[in-house]
Amino acid sequence: MSEAPRRSTRLNKNQEDDTKGKAKAVDQDVEMEDSADATTTTPEEKVLGPKELEALVVADIKQHFALFIKSAKTHEARFAIRALRAVSSLRKRLTSQILAQTIASCYVKDDETRKRLLGYLGSEAAASITAEHETTATKSDTPEVDVYLHLLVMIYLLDQNQLDKGMELSNITVKTVQELNRRSLDQLAAKVYFYYARFYELTGRLAEIRPTLLNAQRTATLRRDDDTQSTLINLLLRNYFHYNLYDQADKLVSKTTYPENATNNQLARYMYYLGRIKAIQLEYTESHQSLLQAVRKAPQNNVTAGFQQEANKLLIIVQLLMGEIPERSLFRQPVLRKALVPYFQITQAVRVGDLNKFQETLAAHAATFNADKNYTLILRLRHNVIKTGIRMISLSYSRISLRDVCLKLHLDSEEDAEYIVAKSIRDGVIDATIDHEKGFMRSKENVDIYSTNEPQHAFHQRIGFCLKLHNDSVKAMRFPLKAVQLDAAEVEAARDQERTLVQEIAEADEDMDEDDDL
Amino acid sequence: MAISEVKRLAQALSQEYNSANPNLAKCGQFLSQLKIALIELSYLTHEERPNNIEELTLARDVLEIGAQWSVRTKDIPSFERYMAQLQTYYNDHSVLPASPLKYNLIGLNLLCLLSQNRISDFHTALETIDPEQLHNNPAIQHPIKLEQSLMEGSYNRVWSSRSEVPSQEYLFFIDILMDTIRNEIASCSEKAYTSLPLSDAGTLLFFTNMEDILNFAKERNWKVNPVEQKAYFHSDTDEKINIPADQIIKQTMFYARDMDRIV
Numbered sequence: 001m002s003e004a005p006r007r008s009t010r011l012n013k014n015q016e017d018d019t020k021g022k023a024k025a026v027d028q029d030v031e032m033e034d035s036a037d038a039t040t041t042t043p044e045e046k047v048l049g050p051k052e053l054e055a056l057v058v059a060d061i062k063q064h065f066a067l068f069i070k071s072a073k074t075h076e077a078r079f080a081i082r083a084l085r086a087v088s089s090l091r092k093r094l095t096s097q098i099l100a101q102t103i104a105s106c107y108v109k110d111d112e113t114r115k116r117l118l119g120y121l122g123s124e125a126a127a128s129i130t131a132e133h134e135t136t137a138t139k140s141d142t143p144e145v146d147v148y149l150h151l152l153v154m155i156y157l158l159d160q161n162q163l164d165k166g167m168e169l170s171n172i173t174v175k176t177v178q179e180l181n182r183r184s185l186d187q188l189a190a191k192v193y194f195y196y197a198r199f200y201e202l203t204g205r206l207a208e209i210r211p212t213l214l215n216a217q218r219t220a221t222l223r224r225d226d227d228t229q230s231t232l233i234n235l236l237l238r239n240y241f242h243y244n245l246y247d248q249a250d251k252l253v254s255k256t257t258y259p260e261n262a263t264n265n266q267l268a269r270y271m272y273y274l275g276r277i278k279a280i281q282l283e284y285t286e287s288h289q290s291l292l293q294a295v296r297k298a299p300q301n302n303v304t305a306g307f308q309q310e311a312n313k314l315l316i317i318v319q320l321l322m323g324e325i326p327e328r329s330l331f332r333q334p335v336l337r338k339a340l341v342p343y344f345q346i347t348q349a350v351r352v353g354d355l356n357k358f359q360e361t362l363a364a365h366a367a368t369f370n371a372d373k374n375y376t377l378i379l380r381l382r383h384n385v386i387k388t389g390i391r392m393i394s395l396s397y398s399r400i401s402l403r404d405v406c407l408k409l410h411l412d413s414e415e416d417a418e419y420i421v422a423k424s425i426r427d428g429v430i431d432a433t434i435d436h437e438k439g440f441m442r443s444k445e446n447v448d449i450y451s452t453n454e455p456q457h458a459f460h461q462r463i464g465f466c467l468k469l470h471n472d473s474v475k476a477m478r479f480p481l482k483a484v485q486l487d488a489a490e491v492e493a494a495r496d497q498e499r500t501l502v503q504e505i506a507e508a509d510e511d512m513d514e515d516d517d518l
Numbered sequence: 519m520a521i522s523e524v525k526r527l528a529q530a531l532s533q534e535y536n537s538a539n540p541n542l543a544k545c546g547q548f549l550s551q552l553k554i555a556l557i558e559l560s561y562l563t564h565e566e567r568p569n570n571i572e573e574l575t576l577a578r579d580v581l582e583i584g585a586q587w588s589v590r591t592k593d594i595p596s597f598e599r600y601m602a603q604l605q606t607y608y609n610d611h612s613v614l615p616a617s618p619l620k621y622n623l624i625g626l627n628l629l630c631l632l633s634q635n636r637i638s639d640f641h642t643a644l645e646t647i648d649p650e651q652l653h654n655n656p657a658i659q660h661p662i663k664l665e666q667s668l669m670e671g672s673y674n675r676v677w678s679s680r681s682e683v684p685s686q687e688y689l690f691f692i693d694i695l696m697d698t699i700r701n702e703i704a705s706c707s708e709k710a711y712t713s714l715p716l717s718d719a720g721t722l723l724f725f726t727n728m729e730d731i732l733n734f735a736k737e738r739n740w741k742v743n744p745v746e747q748k749a750y751f752h753s754d755t756d757e758k759i760n761i762p763a764d765q766i767i768k769q770t771m772f773y774a775r776d777m778d779r780i781v
Contacts, residue, residue, distance in 0.1 A: 244646045246645050247642050247646075280638075280641055280645060282637060376645060379662075382670075383666070383670055386670055412675075415672075416672040416674060419671050420670050420672055422709070422710040422711075423702075425706065425709050425710040432710075434711055435711075467776040470780065
């Protein structure tokens, strides 16, 4: 097998469209190659006809079977993980014919499971099973292969948008997985639950599966099944978010401990959900940290575009709510540019402190914000706009009448302005006093910041971060893998060469010295 | 109790409550009886029971009246209990006919959270509300605007919102809110002004007579100068900036320890 491609995260419909677009492109490439030289069959021809391609894919799938069986025998998860990683590239090449042929070659003709699976694939698939694909082998005794085939059919149905069939099949698969309490099925089980939830989500019946997911999560925790546990917690959180039940999501997070060995993909999702919950509860600093981690852990390629967009949108809003302005370079990244346009405008309005512009942008893009479920968070930004406005004013004017403040900030009345300024002074946004009788606000002199403790705090944060980074990298060091030992022979040869070279140079030096002595 | 009995009681309760001069004690009695009756109809459990829409609607109406009644009798914990029970009726059972009081009560709940300063709960509750209703429904717009004005600090808007309440029950919570914000205004004024004439202090704090102002000033330890009718606030220009020795020592030890670990 060539290098294993990365597992793509599948969070949004955007991503689905991306992968489907890619699938179409790949298929088109293949078809073009076919039509180019279909008739000639000289040995130099490297173009493959459709039959050969199918055979290739079937062979790939059989290789995966071997991996799964090996994983079950040796009780090591990494073979299963390797096989599962290839699913994303395999997905694009699956057709019902290929699946039917694989199923035919695994099961005996009258097997229950086979009939069921073939039923889901449709009649044309069954027709493509020729004699050479039949097998006389008895049913294999590794259920991993069974579950893996079910998983492949489920993925195929998902890609073909046959949601009802997919739901039925996923129900059956989940029951099978739950009955078979085998550790070697763990990675497969995680994937099965994921697609199970996805089918229900696409048909809008998420609430029904909540009890099943909760039960499964409990058993996974008892069995210390990290992969399934992390997937299930993420699925549950997604479920709650879909129905806006942030309260329950918060309780789930507080009652469960997220497994530490979860894969980066799952961890990225979890951090995003966590960041969202904290942002709604007004804990912006924690939310900011979680979201930063989410953005960093997600793979930075085109397939995860949807997730990156969502995470970055939330990150921008949280930064604005904390009072920091996000950097402009964030908006220029090619993956994010179009999606972040409304957020860019909001950032501009907040930075300048212009309440009118803020209201306009809000009204103009209300639909986008609602669709992203960020509308209520952006409403909170109104207060930030005013705060920034007041800060600008206090910096620019040493003394300004309250009436002018009211005009500049587009507030409703002078009393409003007075109250707002008084509150800002108390909150430490600005340093000023109000003279009530004469009706003006006077700013205090600027204090030299280096004479306070501020620089020390900033330094301490940076030092702490660097030291933590150092400690973490030391902890993350690993011994080199066994595969490297294959090159060890070469390394030995290289070292020998070096040694001989050094000796020769040394001899040459001695010779020269002798010459010198003479 | 058979369901007809329950219906009869519920009707009696709603008649009593909606009449011109309700007898609150009697309503309370009705409510306790009804709660017991409804338990027998198993309205608290949510397993595989048949969705009897009539029963559910009945239960929900009773609970709504109960919530309103507890506001009238100024019993906040009871109001919160009723609201908690009503949440499932609003969220999970979408087959029920829409209740006219629903958004009123949701708005009341939001206001209750605000007045107790539970801002994060307020925002979480806000998320569960339909976005359309957020914009258009006056009952919900009212607490939202209130929260915005509180965040900004324009307390006079809070005061003027008293006149715009959608229903009587809101006034109760707004009065609680006024107490909280009086303290807020006072602490803002202390930092912002060096001195204030007493009458102006009164208007700022929404007091009407001098007595209240003087009492308040005494509570907050303002120095009142009766001759000039001014109140002087304690200014904190003479703070000494101590070197935070403790913290510096801890930080330096932390650096030293980690640096030594680097091999």
